[in-house]
Amino acid sequence: MSTTAVPPKKTNRIGLEVLHYKGSKTTLCAGCGHNAVSERIVEVFYEMGVQPWKVAKFSGIGCSSKSPAYFLNLAHGFNSVHGRAASVATGAMLANRDLLGVVVTGDGDTASIGIGQFVHMLRRNLPLVYIIEDNGVYGLTKGQFSATSDYGAKSKGGALNEMHKLDCCLLGIELGATLVARTFSGDKKQLQAILKAAIAHKGLSIIDVISPCVTFNDHAGSTMSYAYVKEHDVALHELDFIPHYEDIHLEMEEGDSQDVTLHDGSVLRVKKLGRDYDPTDKMAAIRVLHEAEEKQEVVTGIFYINTQTKDFYETLNMTDTPLAALPETLTRPSQEALDEIMEELR
Amino acid sequence: MSTTLTSLAREGGGAVPQRIVNDFSLQVATANGSGSQTSNIVLMRAIFQMGIPVSGKNMFPSNIQGLPTWFTIRASKHGWIGRKKEVDFLVAMNPETARQDCLELEPGRVLVYDEPLKLNELRSDLIMVPVPFDKLVGPACPEPKLRKLVKNMIYDGVLAFLLDIDMEEIHKALFKQFGPKKVKAAELNWGAAQAGFNWAQENVKVEQPYHLERMDGNKDKFIxxxxxxxxxxxxxxxxxxxxxxxxxxxxxxxxxxxxxxxxxxxxxxxxxxxxxxxxxxxxxxxxxxxxxxxxxxxxxxxxxxxxxxxxxxxxxxxxxxxxxxxxxxxxxxxxxxxxxxxxxxxxxxxxxxxxxxxxxxxxxxxxxxxxxxxxxxxxxxxxxxxxxxxxxxxxxxxxxxxxxxDPFPVSDQPLNRGKVLSSDDLERLGGFERYRDVDGDGVGYRTLPGTNHPAASYFTRGSGHNEKAQYSERPEDYVNNVDRLTRKFESIRHAAPRPEVNCLDGAKIGMVYCGTSREAGLESQDQLMREYNMPTSTFRVRAYPYPDELNEFIDRHERVYIVDQNRDGQLHQLMQLDLTPARVAKLRSLRYYNGLPIDARSITDDIRGKEAE
Structure with missing residues (x-):
């Protein structure tokens, strides 16, 4: 019998291997931006040592909404109906406030059929990581424009989009999301940093990931192709995420960076790139997005973060115990209390 | 000829009307948003406090203010609290509907109305009580802005006199309705009610048949x-x-x-x-x-x-x-x-x-x-x-x-939270398959997100799935899953609330209904027996899927009338999906869909008519 020692497997801070964060094999097209997003999610949850069974995954319908099956198999997942992941996630998170909720939807889900649920979700600031895998096109129904397609973009068949686009980040900032970011599925480092910040943030995070569709929206004339985004991507800043469990002494870098302390004690370090930008300034965030559209730039980064607003649990004055875990003794009032009510009605 | 306080045309040519105690319906016609709801509830509550079985039904418009509204109070010593088809006693306060309301009354009924409406010019076969509300409200309510709201409380006082409601009960009901925080408003309204009572006591000389007497029909009940x-x-x-x-x-x-x-x-x-x-x-x-x-x-x-x-x-x-x-x-x-x-x-x-x-x-x-x-x-x-x-x-x-x-009993049974596996269960079992019909009742075991175990997770999807909750388009998996759901529905049939069945001896005719048709159904059963000597049985469906007892009920009767409060006979149609053709052939559909709560008289007349065919 061999006594050769097996090399110890690489594990994270809670003793799990990266395979514990994997999902099923993807059925999306080779090269689809969504697969890169799933990979980043696997890496980030592994690196941060999140217990996968404390995560709940939600999606609607569409290519993007298939992706929760491709990461974190050890988390419960809910692939619901088209455009309605927001409401399902809202109910689930209110039922169990200890969950870490991740919603993955597409631009059809979020910006068209589900725009009603999206904008009302924004108003509540319920802690959720809401990811839009945004490719400007309907993939499963073979290439129609979506509401996030740029004005003037060309479809694969040559049709011109003459409808104005709907900017989910602008809506997010306007309507109450407390972390709003745009990134590119091909920008591994930035996507990771934003995901980590969103996990640490106790509030609603909107992450619009430009995630090109290799089959229906990767041609010349598209404004969401790999080539176009790479060429027009302008990073607003460089992002560093310093997790709370790493005992690193943070040295202030005078003038060049800004630190935002997140709810779990982690720090988001925002380093200046070219321009001065304060991501806690709501008006600046709105301005930068409007300017980007004018200049036809794909500006990426964390546009806005606000760690001061109360979350929806607080607004609803909910007890700290998850509702799903409350014992009957706390959820069933007494016969005496009912007798009193009936007496009042006599 | 017009009727006034002193000159009255009565049914049967002027004979003293027969005294009818605790058995009539009273309707108040007002305009929406005029505060009449308070007066009506106070009136109903006062009758309730006298121990008389009573119901109140509000027929109101989809409107905030101004459109006509009717409130019907039915007192019934027999405990019949469904809507009564006929109005016995009408209070006409709304100029918009007064003429029509007056014309629709059966002869010999009582009409209390706002004097300026001059309804006495319309008919001579009613017992009419014109009330000068505007003259009474002034002294009762010095604040002109509130008069419109207080005016309606005057008829409570008038009716208390006419119907023999103890003013103590009006007082009690009124202060209860306003609550401890609105004592001033309650006092103002109490003044109006008293003004109405005093006026009626001095001025109303007519005899009218409808009266209320204390009884003991509301023991332990609440509203x-x-x-x-x-x-x-x-x-x-x-x-x-x-x-x-x-x-x-x-x-x-x-x-x-x-x-x-x-x-x-x-x-x-x-x-x-x-x-x-x-x-x-x-x-x-x-x-x-x-x-x-x-x-x-x-x-x-x-x-x-x-x-x-x-x-x-x-x-x-x-x-x-x-x-x-x-x-x-x-x-x-x-x-x-x-x-x-x-x-x-x-x-x-x-x-x-x-x-x-x-x-x-x-x-x-x-x-x-x-x-x-x-x-x-x-x-x-x-x-x-x-x-x-x-x-x-x-x-x-x-x-x-x-x-x-009647009082609500709090269940002493533990809640049935269903088949939910804990982390301990998972530890013991090693794992689970979400949609596997382990127990044969069509219900699988589930886990909740957040369950602290690596084997807890599963993927919920509205697309096709197999027993393991994995995506599947396989024909066998699809059939297996939807057949399990059929088995589940059958399990529910046996677990759902049981019907309320009431069979009279010798009944060849049955009646089936659900929900709020109960009161009218039971009253119709009583009418058919008392007035026509026709014994019937009633079967109240309390749940869908329909219970197996329904088959037995249909088998016991020659004809079964399915009573629906909709145009298409929905309760009936749903039975046609479930029952054997032989049983379906015994069903007859009765449908009521004018937007008003169903009444017993209509059912009785329809069953009588159909049985005579």
């Missing part, structure tokens, strides 16, 4: 509307999550539930053991309910037909993915916007098969406030045990009208 009863039922069923969108006639259910939740379910930390979300629409409401149920909360929504239509896609998802949900449908008149403030049992068929594809959903049919309370608990237990959406179909008549109710 509550169906929506409040359902709300309390949900609070006592341990409901922890509510998502809703306001819609008449269900809004007051959740509004009252929020009041009870704050009162009964605030913990020592001052925080709630619940969450109530007013969502952006009914799609979001049911989506949140499904999400919350999936994550382990007892979750519900309340709505009406238009809201249920919007929930259709999500309800199909919950059915196909085995997720509990309680949906209270306070039915109103459809289709479309329909008559939003009128009653109908119009959503039976659509709720039973809501959503595309093959679906079936259980429905509970409460008939009164006691069952609103108890069936709320049963609905949650059924929904969680069978992991499926359950409807509670009440209606506007039950939900928004006040009823005298």
């Amino acid at each position: 509550i509307d169906g929506n409040a009863a359902t709300a309390l039922g949900c609070v006592y069923a341990g409901c922890t999550f509510v998502a809703w969108y306001p819609i008449t006639p269900s809004s007051t259910l959740v509004e009252q539930m929020m009041v009870y939740l704050r009162r009964l379910r605030t913990g020592p930390d001052g925080k709630g053991t619940y969450a109530v979300v007013q969502a952006e629409d009914e799609l979001a409401s049911i989506g949140m309910v499904i999400g919350a149920s999936w994550a382990g909360a007892r979750a519900m929504t309340a709505t009406s037909g238009p809201g249920v239509s919007l929930m259709s896609e999500f309800v199909g998802l919950a059915y196909y993915t085995d997720i509990p949900a309680v949906i209270v449908d306070v039915q109103r008149v459809g289709p479309s916007t329909g008559l939003p403030t009128r009653t109908m049992q119009g959503d039976i068929l659509s709720n039973a098969v809501l959503s595309h594809g093959d679906t079936r959903h259980p429905i509970l049919f409460p008939s009164g406030p006691e069952e609103c309370f108890s069936m709320a608990g049963e609905a949650f237990d059924l929904a969680e045990h069978f992991q499926t959406p359950v409807f509670i179909n009440t209606d506007l008549d039950l939900g928004m009208n006040v009823w005298a109710s």
